[in-house]
Amino acid sequence: MNQHRQGDAVAQAALSVVEAAAAFPSTQRVLVVSRGRHPLWRFVVDRLRDRGATVTHDVRDEFDRHWDPPTPEELSVRRVGRGARPGVDLLIHHDPFGPTIRTAAPTAAATKGSTDRIRDLVESQVSLLFIDFPHGMDRPLLRDRLETVYLRALAEPLGRLRARFREISDKAAGARSLHLESGEGALLVVEAPWQVRDDWTSAQLDAPVLQMPFGEAWFACSPRRIQGIVQYAPGAHRGSTTVSAVVREGLLDHLPGNSGGARVVEVGIGLNPHAPWLPTTCLFEKSLGHVHLGLGDNSLLGGTVRGAEHFDIALPASTRAWAVQEDGHRVRIA
Template sequence: MPLEEKAIAAIAEAVTRLDPRAATALLMRRGNDPLWTGLLRMLREMGVEAGDVRLAPQDRCWAPPTPDDHGHLLVDGRAYAADVLIYHDPFGPARPGADLLALYRLLDSGVKVVFVDFPHGMTRTVAADPLRNAYLGALSVDVGTVAAAGAELRAVLQDSAQLVVRSGNASVLEVSRPFEVRDDFTSALLDVPVLQLPYGEVWVVAAPESFHGAVELTVARGRNVRARVSRGRLSWEGDAGSLPEVGSPMVELGIGLNKAAPWLPPATLFEKSHGRLHAGFGDSGLIGGRRRERLHFDLPLSRDSSLDKER
């Protein structure tokens, strides 16, 4: 089966995984990629009444719709019925049109959400096709294989007294209990009815106080920079003038499981790349924690970072 067809089937399966009885869905997509037209066709063949909101290919505003008093989703003054929202996340630097509190309100109204990372609006055509194929490959990964790998790693991590991340020459980050361990599928069952595609991640979620030590992160243009971590708060070592401002504390350590996802720090696939690590900051309520903030974001740890467990 071609990658595009596998990717379409994976997104459709995510809809029914979240809600086996879903009768209505709303797709909010950026542009007119065949991935989306094929998905609409498949959903309708499955008997799902699928609405379609087409945003401009260059639109990079993150703004899921708001529910009205009747549970319908409002987009540009029009109301859509939707058991499941399929939301095409902005690719590249996003402009916030809403925050996670808006997403919490949407979930509280009973709508389940499938977020899909997929490139759009590429200005460099030489990179567009390879990047599209990379995302199609990651979307097409076998769900059963990823779920089994996630369950195995989750069991190992959950049995650990402490986790230790080693990166660079001497950077050691300790993650102390209490913490919880989740993957794509358990989080959708235990926390909030949300799936983030492509699949392929296990994460450790904890209060900021559980994170202490030092770590190396990969920032702009593949540059590795060391940061001290105290109670989840980062402080860059060296000149911080060109480094990202990290005002929120660390709440997550993520481990990639998707063998088809390349390690591409400028793109979101770094979160899923097999064996690679990343750190999450800000909100943790959506991923199994208790901290609610207006945003959550991830930064990749250096490529040589590794994870050890202590019993």
């Protein structure tokens, strides 16, 4: 991509970030945490300031891969009347990129699971916008190609994403179960009830949290209402591909935040045509028509299962999802 087109792509992606930020109730005081000084972050900061926000930009090392968002205390809590209000209304957090993501050195905050840390921020009245974007890459050709892919995914119009979500939601309305079938014919059955969400309905109904690039439709479900077996690559974590689309109690005990059995709590379907199916990145969750499973916590996603962590695993690209109506009629949803 030439320099002019790259600049246009950066500007469009930044505008999408700013429009997402504007959806939160209060965005007067914003903290942007980025890894490095990519032009995307400069555009975001400038556009937020153009809209009247007070913006602080915390630039971390480009090669920093610790997932370590600020705590409520670090966001300069100040007294307001008899209560306390954080000095930041909105945290825009550049998440670590790549398979080497690790938590920060042990501290009181870092010993908590990621979902618990998000919950602490939400309970302290901070809205959260997490953004996945490449950084810290020493191979220029790969870096440029990945950045181009991410910029396009970030800029996908919200209206199109919401329309695809409504189509899935409408098809699944009144269904008694979801059937997931892999190319090998393996079957996972998820029985109703569930809560159907996308990024925006969840931010309005569950918690003021958004994750970009958008978009994804998901069914927050009960692990007690799932039948099947999952085969997961030994020792793998986020982004590895399963070899069948099913779940077995106890098989995933070795994964973070998942002691006591395989607690599958979400079936997710990607909505973004500019998010390729790349299981080693977060894009597999957003890739149009592709299916993944969420494990651990779903209390921030519309469900009732509370846990210290939430993470996703990609199902094979051949996986299909069907909504099964009360009369047995099957409707393809992914």
